[in-house]
Amino acid sequence: MTNKNIKSLLLEKGAEIVYIKGFNNTGINDILIAAGVPKGSFYHYFESKENFGIELIDHFLPRFLTSADMYLEKETTSYIQNLHDFFTDFLTFIKENNFVGGCPIANLSLEMSDLNEKIREKLKEAFELMNQKVVLFLKKAQENGELPKELDLDATAQFILNSWEGALLRMKVTKNGDPMKVFDRFIFDKLLINK
């Protein structure tokens, strides 16, 4: 394998372990063993565990961003429906995982924001990128006449994204989809109504 491939493999296997065990609770050796890479070679690929954490965020983020782009581009008569389908896709994924894991960006945020400033800055950027996607859905819906012209799109997106993260967090505890059902009902049947 090339160095680039080994690095990708370490990120992929590391992501799987961190997703369940947490960042601090995951030893560098756990990752090397899972990837089948010789002990002691971690620092050949990453300057530090901090740097690994930052690259991990770039590894997790496309799950959200690429899926959002797909639903943003999907032909539709309702971009609110597309946003709904986008969130439903995540719920399906989380159900298939028996409600284990949740949102990796949120997990890292709660664990690392107070401990590492560089990781926090990166997480802040990640949330902003995620938020911009939600804004785009709302903007398309607004242009499509589905939302009031005066709606503050950025604030609405922030509220939706944070509430969604809150529902994901709660689902880790309940191990059922109820928190997302409630999210769905309040966001899509009450908030995102053109009135």
Next chain:
Amino acid sequence: MTNKNIKSLLLEKGAEIVYIKGFNNTGINDILIAAGVPKGSFYHYFESKENFGIELIDHFLPRFLTSADMYLEKETTSYIQNLHDFFTDFLTFIKENNFVGGCPIANLSLEMSDLNEKIREKLKEAFELMNQKVVLFLKKAQENGELPKELDLDATAQFILNSWEGALLRMKVTKNGDPMKVFDRFIFDKLLINK
């Protein structure tokens, strides 16, 4: 000190460390040192770190429940306003802590729900107790004519609590009060309106 006092001290000091560093990242010796209790005596007070985690939840929970009771009992013309004041109190506390820490129940949830079933069960109960308090605010407001009679109080409380946790999570990342401002605006100016 009595055994009971030492146990309380271990919970108090342990809570402070876990609040910042996380549960897995906090060693038993860190707690003993902070409490000035002899090394090796932890298991005299707690059967296991798991049990310590469970007692920690009981240690954190009254911050929410007792404060809720205070605002539930506070004489008022508006229980929605009391609920608002209750949340504002937390925001003040979090601001004073420079947005470090957030909600200890949420932190433990994201970290431990997938790793320890007993701790998850305890966290689930904790959230339900918190939720019941929010239901009580809404019920008093409803009886007071501030909310529609047909409002589903439990679902509304779930949505509010989860969205609040989402805002707290995001504040750990932004290190400013913006996510709570947005929460405030959507919950109190849009959702909790009698129409």
